[in-house]
Amino acid sequence: MRKCLAVVFILICAPAFAESTNDPFQEVVTKYLAAKPKPVLSEEAHKYKVQAEFMVQQKQPGKAMELYGKALNIAPWWPEGHFRLALLLGDTNKYRDATQEMKRYLMLAPDGPDARAAQDKIYQWELVVVPEAGKTSKDCPECPEMVEIPAGSFDMGSNDGEPDEKPVHHVTIAKRFAIGKTEVTQAQWHAVMGSDPSYFTGCGDNCPVEQVSWDDAQAFIHKLNAKTGKNYRLPSEAEWEYACRAGNQQEFCGSDNGNAVSWTSFNSGSFFFNTPHPVATKQANAFGLYDMSGNVWEWVQDTYHDSYTGAPIDGSAWDGDSSMHVLRGGSWGYDQKFSRAASRSKFGPNYRYYSYGFRLAMTLP
CATH class of the missing domain: 3.90.1580.10 (paralog of FGE (formylglycine-generating enzyme))
Structure with missing residues (x-):
C-alpha cells in the first residue's frame, strides 16, 4: 500500500488545487479514509518528521519544509504533515502553496483536531493569495x-x-x-x-x-x-x-x-x-x-x-x-x-x- 501511495503523491505536482475532481490526490484521500485501521508512519517517514520538528525548534523553516516534504513523499496520507507544512509555508509568505497543503489536511481529516484552525488559516490566506494570471x-x-x-x-x-x-x-x-x-x-x-x-x-x-x-x-x-x-x-x-x-x-x-x-x-x-x-x-x-x-x-x-x-x-x-x-x-x-x-x-x-x-x-x- 505504501508504495502505491508514494507513486500517487509524485503525481500531485499538477497546479490544480486538491478539490479538483481530476486531482490524483483524491485517490490518496479515498484510500486513507477507507483504511481500517489507519496506516502509521514508517520508520523512515518518522525520522523525517522528528528532524523537521527539530528544525522548527532551531528556527530553520526552509530545512523543516524540506524534511516534511520528504516525509510526505513517503506517506502522502499523513494529515498532520500537511497541516504542519502548511503553517510553515504560510509563515514564509508562500500563501498559495500553504493554502493547497491546508486543503489537503482538511480532505484527509475533515473532523480532525485542527480542522477549525485549518479553515481559519485558509480564510486568512485568501486575502493575500494573488489570483492566477489571465489571458x-x-x-x-x-x-x-x-x-x-x-x-x-x-x-x-x-x-x-x-x-x-x-x-x-x-x-x-x-x-x-x-x-x-x-x-x-x-x-x-x-x-x-x-x-x-x-x-x-x-x-x-x-x-x-x-x-x-x-x-x-x-x-x-x-x-x-x-x-x-x-x-x-x-x-x-x-x-x-x-x-x-x-x-x-x-x-x-x-x-x-x-x-x-x-x-x-x-x-x-x-x-x-x-x-x-x-x-x-x-x-x-x-x-x-x-x-x-x-x-x-x-x-x-x-x-x-x-x-x-x-x-x-x-x-x-x-x-x-x-x-x-x-x-x-x-x-x-x-x-x-x-x-x-x-x-x-x-x-x-x-x-x-x-x-x-x-x-x-x-x-x-
Missing part, C-alpha cells in the same frame, strides 16, 4: 505578447536587502493591467523603429533589445502606440515587482533558485564572455512571465528614491525630482544577487548600456 493578447504580429495581471495586494521591498529596498510596505493594485510576457526583443524593436541598437545583434531576433535608454524606451512606446492605437507604457516599479512576485515571496522572480529563472553572470557564458540569451528560455514565474530576473535590466516608469519612505501604496509610478530612473531585474552580466525580486538599480534617462532593456505594460479597461 494573453497581441495587438499586431510584431507586437509583444501581453499577459493580463489580476488586481491584488503584496508586500513590496525587503528588510534583508539593500537600504533602498526598505521599508517593506503593503501595496494594493486595485485594477488589472497587462505586462509583457517577455522583454521587448530585437525583432520587435526593429519592426517599430527600423533599426537595432543592440550590441549583441548576433544573439538573434529573439534576444532582448539592449543598449537602450529610458528615453529610447519612451520613443519606442510613442511609435508603437501610434501604430496600434493602443496605450502601451512602461510598468510602474510597484507593478513590476507585483508581476515579478506573482503571489509569492520567493527570492527571485518565480523561484528561490536563481539559476532556474535567470541569466546572470553565474550562468550566461564564460568568465570573460557572458552574453544575453533568447527570451523565454528559462522557467516562467506563476504569472507566466519570463526573464523578470536576469537577461537584461528593465527600465520602469518611476524616478529613483533612495528608500520607500513615502512611496505610493496604490501601485502607481512614483515621480519626483530625481535625475535618475529605476531599473529592475538584474542582467546577464551582473551577479545573481542583483536579479532578486527586491533588487533595484538606477541611471539617468539618456544612458545606454548593453545590459539595459525593458518590457511593456498597459492599463486595461
Whole structure:
C-alpha cells in the first residue's frame, strides 16, 4: 500500500488545487479514509518528521519544509504533515502553496483536531493569495505578447536587502493591467523603429533589445502606440515587482533558485564572455512571465528614491525630482544577487548600456 501511495503523491505536482475532481490526490484521500485501521508512519517517514520538528525548534523553516516534504513523499496520507507544512509555508509568505497543503489536511481529516484552525488559516490566506494570471493578447504580429495581471495586494521591498529596498510596505493594485510576457526583443524593436541598437545583434531576433535608454524606451512606446492605437507604457516599479512576485515571496522572480529563472553572470557564458540569451528560455514565474530576473535590466516608469519612505501604496509610478530612473531585474552580466525580486538599480534617462532593456505594460479597461 505504501508504495502505491508514494507513486500517487509524485503525481500531485499538477497546479490544480486538491478539490479538483481530476486531482490524483483524491485517490490518496479515498484510500486513507477507507483504511481500517489507519496506516502509521514508517520508520523512515518518522525520522523525517522528528528532524523537521527539530528544525522548527532551531528556527530553520526552509530545512523543516524540506524534511516534511520528504516525509510526505513517503506517506502522502499523513494529515498532520500537511497541516504542519502548511503553517510553515504560510509563515514564509508562500500563501498559495500553504493554502493547497491546508486543503489537503482538511480532505484527509475533515473532523480532525485542527480542522477549525485549518479553515481559519485558509480564510486568512485568501486575502493575500494573488489570483492566477489571465489571458494573453497581441495587438499586431510584431507586437509583444501581453499577459493580463489580476488586481491584488503584496508586500513590496525587503528588510534583508539593500537600504533602498526598505521599508517593506503593503501595496494594493486595485485594477488589472497587462505586462509583457517577455522583454521587448530585437525583432520587435526593429519592426517599430527600423533599426537595432543592440550590441549583441548576433544573439538573434529573439534576444532582448539592449543598449537602450529610458528615453529610447519612451520613443519606442510613442511609435508603437501610434501604430496600434493602443496605450502601451512602461510598468510602474510597484507593478513590476507585483508581476515579478506573482503571489509569492520567493527570492527571485518565480523561484528561490536563481539559476532556474535567470541569466546572470553565474550562468550566461564564460568568465570573460557572458552574453544575453533568447527570451523565454528559462522557467516562467506563476504569472507566466519570463526573464523578470536576469537577461537584461528593465527600465520602469518611476524616478529613483533612495528608500520607500513615502512611496505610493496604490501601485502607481512614483515621480519626483530625481535625475535618475529605476531599473529592475538584474542582467546577464551582473551577479545573481542583483536579479532578486527586491533588487533595484538606477541611471539617468539618456544612458545606454548593453545590459539595459525593458518590457511593456498597459492599463486595461
